Amino acid sequence: MDTKSFEFSTVNTIKTIDGNQRLERLYDKESKTPFDYDKLIEDAKNKTLADEAINALYNIFSSIILIEDVVFNVYDTKSKVVLSEGDYNHIRIIKLINKDSLLQKVYTGSVEKWQFRKLIEAAKDDRLTPEQSKGLENIYVSVLYSSEFHMELYNDTKEVRRKTPTRYGKKDLQADIAAQDGKATPIQETLLLVAELTTLKDRLSKRCINDHYRGTEQIPEDDHSKIQEFLKGFNTQLKLLLGDNFSTNGTRG
Numbered sequence: 001m002d003t004k005s006f007e008f009s010t011v012n013t014i015k016t017i018d019g020n021q022r023l024e025r026l027y028d029k030e031s032k033t034p035f036d037y038d039k040l041i042e043d044a045k046n047k048t049l050a051d052e053a054i055n056a057l058y059n060i061f062s063s064i065i066l067i068e069d070v071v072f073n074v075y076d077t078k079s080k081v082v083l084s085e086g087d088y089n090h091i092r093i094i095k096l097i098n099k100d101s102l103l104q105k106v107y108t109g110s111v112e113k114w115q116f117r118k119l120i121e122a123a124k125d126d127r128l129t130p131e132q133s134k135g136l137e138n139i140y141v142s143v144l145y146s147s148e149f150h151m152e153l154y155n156d157t158k159e160v161r162r163k164t165p166t167r168y169g170k171k172d173l174q175a176d177i178a179a180q181d182g183k184a185t186p187i188q189e190t191l192l193l194v195a196e197l198t199t200l201k202d203r204l205s206k207r208c209i210n211d212h213y214r215g216t217e218q219i220p221e222d223d224h225s226k227i228q229e230f231l232k233g234f235n236t237q238l239k240l241l242l243g244d245n246f247s248t249n250g251t252r253g
Contacts, residue, residue: 010044013057016065016075023060023071030056038130077141090123092157093136099153106139117179170195 017023017035024035031052043049049057065075094116097103104114112135119136122128128136144150173191177184184192204227207218219227 008058008061010049010054010057011041012075013061013065014040014044016071017057017060020071020074023064026060026064027056030059088137088140090128090133090136091120092154093140094119094123096150096154096157097136097139100150103139103143103150106143107135115180117176121176 014037017027018037027035031050033052040049040053043053061075065071097107097114098116098120108114112131119128119132122132140154144154168191170192173184173188173195177188204219210216211218
């Protein structure tokens with residue numbers, strides 16, 4: 001075996017240990033603390049790793065990674081993929097996976113059911129869970145870096161951030177919720193109620209205008225005091241929820 005001349009990297013060593021039960025158990029023993037991938041990666045990137053953790057990582061690197069070809073190949077792959085330097089992008093990888101049924105099966109097998117719309121919206125809003133992010137990154141590392149075909153497709157996939165729409169209607173809401181296995185997010189639930197409120201507002205306004213200009217009585221005069229009392233209380237509570245500096249024209253002062 002050729003002598004390995006790679007420099008020690010805490011980040012790449014952590015990534016190499018992750019998922020390897022033997023190395024994880026060895027880390028637990030060496031550091032006397034359980035292997036916690038997310039915390040270790042964060043500490044390594046912030047340069048706040050404890051001495052015990054650094055020593056345990058280095059011992060694994062020098063005694064196993066540099067010695068065993070199979071483990072070293074994993075480390076070698078990880079060292080070539082630096083996700084923080086701009087090569088990797090969540091939105092681009094999601095769009096690529098959505099074009100490739102094989103990659104969708106890889107994602108489904110490692111994390112969860114493939115849901116393009118849910119993932120792309122979460123990525124655009126920076127709401128991906130650690131598990132989702134890790135699943136996407138694993139595909140980038142394990143598939144793209146060993147497949148020129150997929151890497152070329154990835155490089156040709158552009159990140160296009162959609163402008164915030166001025167309207168998110170009921171049909172759009174219902175379509176998105178259906179694509180999410182029928183489970184609406186708290187924001188979508190609020191928007192559905194706002195849509196219902198808008199319909200009621202328009203109906204109330206139309207009846208009031210007809211009564212005023214045509215002399216009809218679609219709303220009995222005695223009911224106006226009840227409506228006014230309800231709307232005053234509703235508006236007051238809603239303003240409090242939206243903030244004290246929320247003005248009546250819908251903008252913040």
